[in-house]
Amino acid sequence: GAVVSQHPSRVICKSGTSVKIECRSLDFQATTMFWYRQFPKKSLMLMATSNEGSKATYEQGVEKDKFLINHASLTLSTLTVTSAHPEDSSFYICSARDFSEINSPLHFGNGTRLTVT
Amino acid sequence: AQSVAQPEDQVNVAEGNPLTVKCTYSVSGNPYLFWYVQYPNRGLQFLLKYITGDNLVKGSYGFEAEFNKSQTSFHLKKPSALVSDSALYFCAVKDSSASKIIFGSGTRLSIRP
Numbered sequence: 001g002a003v004v005s006q007h008p009s010r011v012i013c014k015s016g017t018s019v020k021i022e023c024r025s026l027d028f029q030a031t032t033m034f035w036y037r038q039f040p041k042k043s044l045m046l047m048a049t050s051n052e053g054s055k056a057t058y059e060q061g062v063e064k065d066k067f068l069i070n071h072a073s074l075t076l077s078t079l080t081v082t083s084a085h086p087e088d089s090s091f092y093i094c095s096a097r098d099f100s101e102i103n104s105p106l107h108f109g110n111g112t113r114l115t116v117t
Numbered sequence: 118a119q120s121v122a123q124p125e126d127q128v129n130v131a132e133g134n135p136l137t138v139k140c141t142y143s144v145s146g147n148p149y150l151f152w153y154v155q156y157p158n159r160g161l162q163f164l165l166k167y168i169t170g171d172n173l174v175k176g177s178y179g180f181e182a183e184f185n186k187s188q189t190s191f192h193l194k195k196p197s198a199l200v201s202d203s204a205l206y207f208c209a210v211k212d213s214s215a216s217k218i219i220f221g222s223g224t225r226l227s228i229r230p
Contacts, residue, residue: 110160
């Protein structure tokens with residue numbers, strides 16, 4: 001089945017630094033990937049839709065200069081949390097669909113636990 | 118606009134008993150419905166989906182879900198719960214004409230031995 005790999009699984013960084021999270025589709029091409037943030041009370045919030053070769057589409061309330069998304073190839077999207085602050089600490093999850101498969105479900109990475117100290 | 122609701126924050130079931138996790142949805146067109154499971158500190162795993170066809174959909178790990186158009190529901194079920202089924206479950210919906218999938222707030226399923 002389709003596999004999405006997300007790296008790193010955990011990262012601890014100091015306030016003010018930037019952190020890059022990678023999301024790769026391993027056995028399929030993903031023209032579109034999605035980035036979610038999961039809060040402690042478990043709800044999943046869509047942050048942005050990453051489009052290969054073009055600008056990401058951000059959801060309302062998500063700062064595009066804070067959460068930089070790059071989707072330079074059909075198998076890789078990156079999310080960079082710039083000038084991280086403790087309130088950015090969260091669980092970030094990426095997902096992708098295999099558009100070659102009709103009505104394909106979303107396939108998720110294993111998530112990245114970000115802790116900003 | 119599309120939306121999905123999971124009315125139960127937590128469901129507790131004894132091992133061996135049947136389980137149901139509830140989900141209702143609202144879409145303007147035809148619904149595409151999904152169930153996902155999440156284990157601690159992991160991403161979501163796909164369980165099953167309804168696109169069209171039979172209202173009863175069978176998925177991974179013995180789970181099934183029934184699409185009920187009149188009640189706009191897509192409840193997740195399993196005839197006999199296992200302790201290993203304890204996890205967080207998400208229902209999701211997509212309008213057939215939309216690009217985004219919307220997730221419910223999640224239901225924590227706890228199976229006691």
